Amino acid sequence: MAVPLDPIGNAVLSLQIVVLFLLILGLPFVKRKGEKKNLIRHGYLTSLALVLHTITILIVMVPSFSTNLNSIGNLSILQSITVWLHAATGIAAEISGIFMVASWAFKPLQQMTCARRKWLMMPTFIIWTVSLVTGAVIHVAGII
Numbered sequence: 001m002a003v004p005l006d007p008i009g010n011a012v013l014s015l016q017i018v019v020l021f022l023l024i025l026g027l028p029f030v031k032r033k034g035e036k037k038n039l040i041r042h043g044y045l046t047s048l049a050l051v052l053h054t055i056t057i058l059i060v061m062v063p064s065f066s067t068n069l070n071s072i073g074n075l076s077i078l079q080s081i082t083v084w085l086h087a088a089t090g091i092a093a094e095i096s097g098i099f100m101v102a103s104w105a106f107k108p109l110q111q112m113t114c115a116r117r118k119w120l121m122m123p124t125f126i127i128w129t130v131s132l133v134t135g136a137v138i139h140v141a142g143i144i
Contacts, residue, residue, distance in 0.1 A: 009139040012060050015052060016132050022049040023125060043104045050097045053128075057094060061135075068144040079143045086134035093128035096120060 026045035065087065072083055100120060138144060 005139065005142075008060060012056050013136055013139055015056055016135065019049045019052050020129070020132060022046075022052075023128075043101070046097075047101050047105065050101050053097070054094065057090070061090070064144065071144060075143065079141075082134050082137055083144060086131055086138055089127050089131035089134065093124055093131050096124040096127070100124065 022045050026042040026049075072080055075083065
């Protein structure tokens with residue numbers, strides 16, 4: 001008989017999928033160049049996604065990682081690589097996201113300083129997606 005997945009992990013994975021949709025939902029606003037209100041909408045959607053992501057990191061992921069840190073050494077090489085890849089990409093995406101949202105939120109909106117960091121947005125999205133996928137694998141496979 002299959003073991004049911006952890007309900008907290010299910011909730012976190014579901015929330016992370018919502019975050020993914022928020023980020024995707026914000027993309028069309030960037031494509032409509034010339035309208036600052038669309039860029040502002042993009043900024044709000046991205047900020048909401050970052051806040052939700054940060055909450056799950058602080059409330060669930062960090063405690064889970066620190067609780068299971070000793071057991072990571074007992075994992076197979078592939079499982080261990082998956083866990084460390086998830087941690088590394090998650091940290092990188094979070095730091096990059098905070099940097100970009102802060103550059104948008106703490107400057108006057110008229111300056112749109114985040115637009116100067118546009119080159120970071122797609123790599124951050126890709127890194128965050130890798131973190132999401134590896135996190136889903138860890139959860140579904142019951143690695144930790």
